[in-house]
Amino acid sequence: MLRRDFLKTAVATAVLTAVLPVQARKAPAMSNEHFADVNGQHLFYSVHGAGKPLILLHGGIDPDSFGSNLAALAKGRQVIAPHLQAHGGTPDTDRPLRSETMGDDIAALIGHLDLGKADVMGYSLGSSVALQTAIRHPAAVDRLVLVSAAMRQDGFYPEGVAAFQQLEANAATLGPGVEASPLGKAYPDVDWTNLFRKVGDLTKRPFDWSAGVAKLQARTLLVYADADAIRPKHMIEFWKALGGGRRDAGIDGSLRPANQFAIVPDTTHYTIPVDPMLPGIVERFLGAASEAAG
Numbered sequence: 001m002l003r004r005d006f007l008k009t010a011v012a013t014a015v016l017t018a019v020l021p022v023q024a025r026k027a028p029a030m031s032n033e034h035f036a037d038v039n040g041q042h043l044f045y046s047v048h049g050a051g052k053p054l055i056l057l058h059g060g061i062d063p064d065s066f067g068s069n070l071a072a073l074a075k076g077r078q079v080i081a082p083h084l085q086a087h088g089g090t091p092d093t094d095r096p097l098r099s100e101t102m103g104d105d106i107a108a109l110i111g112h113l114d115l116g117k118a119d120v121m122g123y124s125l126g127s128s129v130a131l132q133t134a135i136r137h138p139a140a141v142d143r144l145v146l147v148s149a150a151m152r153q154d155g156f157y158p159e160g161v162a163a164f165q166q167l168e169a170n171a172a173t174l175g176p177g178v179e180a181s182p183l184g185k186a187y188p189d190v191d192w193t194n195l196f197r198k199v200g201d202l203t204k205r206p207f208d209w210s211a212g213v214a215k216l217q218a219r220t221l222l223v224y225a226d227a228d229a230i231r232p233k234h235m236i237e238f239w240k241a242l243g244g245g246r247r248d249a250g251i252d253g254s255l256r257p258a259n260q261f262a263i264v265p266d267t268t269h270y271t272i273p274v275d276p277m278l279p280g281i282v283e284r285f286l287g288a289a290s291e292a293a294g
Contacts, residue, residue: 033089038108039101044089045082045109049074053118054286055106056081057126059148060199062183063088065123065273072279073121077286080118082109084129086195088187097202099125103132107140119286120218121145123273125199134220135212144218145282148228148269151241152208155234168200213241221260221285223278225267235261260285 032047048070054077059065063083066073073079084102086092095101106129110118120141122130127149134141150156156164167174175193178184184192220242224235239245242259249256267275 036109036112038112039105040095041085041093041105042091043082043105043109045080048079048081049077051077053078053080053115055110055118055120057084057106057120057122057130058087059123059273060125061178061195067274069274069279073282076283082106084126086198088190092191092194097198099128099132100136102129103136106133107137110140117142119143121282123147124269131209134216134218135209138217141218143286144220145223145285146220147223148225148230148272149222149238150230150234151210151213151238153206155230157229157231160229164203167203168197171196171200210241213238216242219258221262221282223262223264223281225269225272226263226265227268229269
């Protein structure tokens, strides 16, 4: 287990998504496990359910971030759940972790599976990868769901940004703690210290994707916890960049924006991916988007 003092510092940041819930649950059993050799990566993915494909991208460190919500999402569609570079069943390479290149991996997977356009959903680190997939490969993404996403580094609270700066230096301490946890035992082949170093190298780098957000073609749903690691002001800024929050939608709702925005009550950045409200919110958006497209 990770010690409490670690959880109060670098571990309790936006990038170490759902490390706390991992201590209280088991990794879900994988079904239909596969590997795809795409973009120079030996990418692990599992397939669940049937219907329109939804690419589901986990948060940082924990490839099972969504817990039982993965099965809930798969009740009405086919969920394809890759493990990002160096996470879970996907081995690491010499390439540094970058949201842009991992987004290229996901677009390559969509092409490899001959899906045409797929819906893509990501949480925290996975939301950054999902966003970059949509920005860099618009022809690969139909609908986009971003859970606890930031479009700039300063979208996080200052204490989170400060923790990002320390994460790489703390890797040698944090890695063995996760290795001894249920998550570490579920994925014994992961080099946890190396993963913390690489995630720390990623998250300490400033980013600003607002220009790409303004050009997004995919209809998008933003979902946040009411006590998220993302600042509320940034949530609204992101929403406005997608065309929301500009005017009353009108008595018949005809003037509402194409994109959507949701706040899940009584949740935090670390509990939102497993909250039982999340699948219903997502399916309402994806189902409505599919009907509008039809």
